[in-house]
Amino acid sequence: DIDRLAIEMTECKHMGMTVLNPDVNESFVEFAVVPNERKIRFGMAAVKGVGVAAVEEILRARDEGKFTSIEDFAKRVSTSRVNKKAYEALIKTGAFDGFGTRSDLLFNLEDILAFASKLQKEALSGQTDLFGDLGGGSGLMPSIELKTAPVRYTEKEQLMWERELLGLYISAHPLDNFDAFFEEQTIPLHSVTPKIDGQLVTIGGLVTTLRSIVTKSGSKMAFVGLEDNNWGTTCVRMLC
Incomplete structure (x- = not known):
């Protein structure tokens, strides 16, 4: 219920609390209060296009340690649970901001997904150890090199993504x-x-x-x- 959510977010703002964008390293399924701070973190399941099953897969992988990069995330999170639509929605709403700009991450999304899919298939067949070397340990783990996007999305465009996928403007507001x-x-x-x-x-x-x-x-x-x-x-x- 977007209207009810808007009322609750307004009450938080009037209480001096800051509402933060979703974050793959900090968010949970639902909204959560940041310990010892007057802040509330957006729940990942509240992002349009990201279901509870996808969030649970992210949390399962995160239980083994926070993600250090988009590459680390792609290695550890199953693409069968977190698909392209979920990746795109999380990027657009700022959940991956700690790993790169939204423009660069979206520009490289196909490569990120191909990397994740290939690595996970090889792991299932025993060709790759997700946390080690290839095969018998003689090769090097493949990696992702993020390319710089030729076109940068404007703040207005990024705010419109938040409005579309979260129901609200969070990081800023056009007004x-x-x-x-x-x-x-x-x-x-x-x-x-x-x-x-x-x-x-x-x-x-x-x-x-x-x-x-x-x-x-x-x-x-x-x-x-x-x-x-x-x-x-x-x-x-x-x-x-």
Whole structure:
């Protein structure tokens, strides 16, 4: 429930708590409080495209020690449980930020998956020891060399990924530069409740949805969805 999640995240923000992006080395299935800090870590199962089974596989591998690189992750986490869709979603939401930029990781994703699949198949056939050398120990363990992406994704694009896959902007918000204006000129969207029915108020935010209809009387009407940087959402009905 994205609306309920937005309310809870807003409450956390008002309590002075920071909400952190998912992280393959720190996150669990569900949301979790960071010990001794006023921070909450996003749960990996809350990422669209990443199921509980995939998260459990990541946690199983992590029980043997935190991941030191994307290569280490690819070696230890089964591609039969964590597939391309899950990798992509985790990269886009920042869960691999400790291992490289989102642009570089996405650019190299096919190579990462091919490396993981090849290594794991060879391990099953006895050709490779995932934690040692090849075959009889005479070869060198294959590795991944991340290539630099020719095109860098913008902050706006990365924030849109978060919005799409997490339901919320987490690392930043497109309206952050307008904090002072909104604080002085508007009321937060989460304050728009039946309690203020009939009052004239000023609100502002990003337009997230727009739907227009024609009423039985022939009048045009629009329903506009708005979102602010306090994770508040509302729908405004307008006569055209």
